[in-house]
Amino acid sequence: MRPQEGLFHSPGAFSAVAVLRLSRNAALPQLRETISALYGELSAARGLNTVLGLQPSLLPDAPVSSALLPREGPTARFPSTQSHVLVQVSANGRELLLWSLRRVLALTQAVLYLEEEVLGGRIGEGRDAFGFRDGLLRPTREQVRRAALVPSGQLAGASWLLYMRFQNNLERFGRLKPQAQEFVVGRTRDGELVPDAPAEAHIHRARASGAGENQLLIRRGFPFRQGGEEGLAFVSASADPEYYERSLDALLGVGGQTPDAMLRYARAVGGGLYLAPPTHWFQSSSSPREGTP
Ligand code: HEM
Structure with a gap:
């Protein structure tokens, strides 16, 4: 089962996330046809890396599990x-x-509407x-294959995507002394591990x-x-x-663990769990799971 090729490529210099919601009267078979056409066009564009995920319950073979989000710890949500x-x-x-984002809207407008769009990219x-x-x-x-792809079964080659948008409080973080900042992350600004970083450092919690x-x-992520907000569009595949x-x-400090110091300076404002099906899903014509999404 061929996974989506985009999963193997880290975000380039420019990256964006678009989150779309089904229009009220949209039929589910129409959704599959629409996003298959979208995936086909975007994945054929040279130099563009695309990863497309669906709400898990829209895929017939996805296990039904309890919601990942919202989630709460003693100091953050x-x-x-x-x-x-x-x-x-x-x-x-x-x-x-920009071309790809325009195509996302143009090709999906009969079925989906845009709920959130975040554009960003590499800094320095x-x-x-x-x-x-x-x-x-x-x-x-090989690491992507091992960590991010469902190895076998009906969903072989699929990947679970977590998207979360974090707002970073630059002013608050900026008031910390350089060493205190490094203790929050657990690495120096240039990425060296900080040997005496506390247990609450982001690296240790992660x-x-x-x-x-x-x-x-x-x-x-990127x-x-x-709109005056800076942060991290955290995206990951597992x-x-x-x-x-x-x-x-582990980050929230659930079950008596130490909460992540980073969460004092970065606040999650939204997110969701999606499933990126393998490419054959975009080519076959059977309909997605029946019922309301
Ligand atoms: C605003 C939120 C976040 C910021 C600013 C942030 C920032 C960072 C930074 C600066 C690093 C070190 C550089 C690197 O290893 O590439 C890092 C590492 C890491 N972060 Fe985050 N992160 C955030 C959220 C998250 C979340 C939500 C998760 C997990 C669900 C996560 C998981 C990790 C992991 C696994 C590592 C690598 C640890 C290692 O192997 O050394 N991060 N993050």
Whole structure:
């Protein structure tokens, strides 16, 4: 089962996420036809990387599990803005990125409407909105295959996508002394591990769940600035949604764990769980799961 090729490529210099909701009177078979046409066109565009996910309940073989979001810990909350379709597009040129976003709207307007669009991209040589190096541990194809793809069964080749939009409080983070900032992240601004960083440092919290070093999830997010808001459009791909539960609970400090210091400076304002089907799903004609999404 061929996975979506876009999963193997880290976001380029420019990246965007579009979140779309089914129009009230849209028929589900029409949705499959529409997004198959969209995936076909975008994935054929040279230099553009596309990952397309659907609300899991729209796919006939997806296991029904309890909602990942919203989620809450003692000091922070991750809200849900779950919708029906998520498209992440990335390119090394802005022109191609804009073209793809226009095509998303033009091809889907009979069935879907745009609920959220976030445009961003690489800052400098690859820094987050706080100015820290991010995306340091670039995954190999093999790591993507192992961490991000469902290995067998009906969903073989699919990938679970988590999308969360974080607003970073730059002013608050900026008031910290440089060393305190590094203790929040667990790395120096240039990405070196900080050996004496506290247990609440982001790196330690992320690793506590087992997700470090491209083990359980592949991060493919990007920083953005939009309407005066700066933050991280966190997108990741994983073979199993349970890993997200573990990761998010480790950051939130659920079950007596230490909450992530980063969450004092970055607030999640929305997100959802999507499933990126393997490419054959976009080519066959059987209809998606019946019923209301
Ligand atoms: C505003 C929110 C966030 C910011 C600003 C942020 C920033 C960073 C930075 C600067 C690094 C270190 C650089 C690197 O390893 O590439 C990092 C690493 C990491 N983050 Fe985040 N992150 C955020 C949210 C999240 C979330 C929600 C998750 C998981 C669900 C997560 C999981 C990880 C993981 C697994 C690593 C790599 C740890 C390692 O192997 O060293 N991050 N993040």
